[in-house]
Amino acid sequence: MLKKNLGDDMDLSNIDISNLTRNLNEILILATLFLEKKHGYQIALDIEEKSDGVFKFNHGTLYPILHKLEKAGLIKGTWKGEESTRQRKYYTITTKGRKYAQEQLAGWKGFFKEFFDIVGEIEK
Amino acid sequence: MLKKNLGDDMDLSNIDISNLTRNLNEILILATLFLEKKHGYQIALDIEEKSDGVFKFNHGTLYPILHKLEKAGLIKGTWKGEESTRQRKYYTITTKGRKYAQEQLAGWKGFFKEFFDIVGEIEK
DNA sequence: TTTGATATATCGAATCTCGATATATTGACA
DNA sequence: TGTCAATATATCGAGATTCGATATATCAAA
Structure with missing residues (x-):
């Protein structure tokens, strides 16, 4: 059996x-990056706040x-920060990432339907 | 921190x-037992069939x-089977199990909403 | 200057699923 | 009658994942 890797075409929905x-x-991470780039710590804070504490990330x-x-x-x-000051790594979602997220979302809808x-x- | 055990009152929703x-x-197992008692193998088959193969159980x-x-x-x-023939273990959901399942369902609805x-x- | 929040990273312990393995019964088909 | 596949329960090791702790460092406010 061929091993499936994250984002491979085989994955589909x-x-x-x-x-x-x-x-x-x-x-959750991919959805958070859909509109704007963010660094890791910010991603975690945003998800926790937006979900009213339902979704939390341990570091x-x-x-x-x-x-x-x-x-x-x-x-x-991409690392950013003015010369030897605090470094933050800002993440952007790629085209492949957007496609993958859309396929995953379709999978989740099927999941909830059957669930x-x-x-x-x-x-009852 | 007190350890939470399955079905404890602390668990809530x-x-x-x-x-x-x-x-x-x-x-999934508790929901399948809500209407009638079933043995393990049957539970797995029923869930797989009812979900069109989305949910599968490895033994x-x-x-x-x-x-x-x-x-x-x-x-x-409860084990059943006529004297030295094939033995099946039939499971019934308890009152505690019903309550737990209802609380869990409430939790899943909250998850669904925030998700x-x-x-x-x-x-978008 | 000291504290708490920000920011990234890694590690071990605990937990869980998978797939394999084991054992045995049952029904169908040749 | 023999054999095969499906039924039925159970356990084990390997691999993967999350948690909580630990480490290091910057920054802002009191």
């Missing part, structure tokens, strides 16, 4: 049900994911 | 975002979860 949290973290989780997304070519990071189809039983 | 797949598997995942849910008092298993609040950006 499927999300990996066996690792939903990883998929969630990825799409030990955030940075490895950013490195992975960059390595996969879905985002691109509420089954767990709806609880409310 | 929160789902564990850092382990979404586990939460998903639990609520190596299914049985440990059933044992865990039973240990937590959310489901109750699309953020990833909706992708479609």
Whole structure:
């Protein structure tokens, strides 16, 4: 079996049900970068604030994911900061990243459809 | 910090975002048992069929979860089978299990709301 | 000058899923 | 009658992921 890598064409609109949290973290980060570039710490703060605290990022989780997304070519990071002052790494979403995010979103919609189809039983 | 156990009163309507797949598997199983008792293998088949193949259970995942849910008092298993023939373990959802499932569902709805609040950006 | 927030990064422990392996029953088909 | 595939439960090791701690450093405010 060929190994599927992040953002490969094979991925299409499927999300990996066996690792939903990883998929969630990825799409939250990509969605946050859709309108403007941001550095890692800001991404985490924005997601936490916008979700009223429902989605939080530990730093030990955030940075490895950013490195992975960059390595996969879905985002691109650039160091900024005036000469020997504080350095921030600003991330931009790539064309590949936008496409990947749209496919993932389609996968999540399918997920929620089937999900509420089954767990709806609880409310009947 | 007090450790939270599955189904404890502390849990309330929160789902564990850092382990979404586990939460998903639990609520799928509990929802499937809401109307009638079933044995493990049947639970997996029913979920797979009803979700059009979106949700699948490996046996190596299914049985440990059933044992865990039973240990937590959310489901109750009873062996059945006529004397030395094939033994099936039928599971029933408990009152505690029903309550837990309803609280979890509330948590998933909150998740759903905040999720699309953020990833909706992708479609704009 | 000292504290807390900002900013990035890595590591070990704990946890979870996957796929393989094991064992046994049952029904269908040749 | 024999054999194969599906049914049924269970456990284990490998791999992946998140958490919380730890480390380092800048910046602003009191």
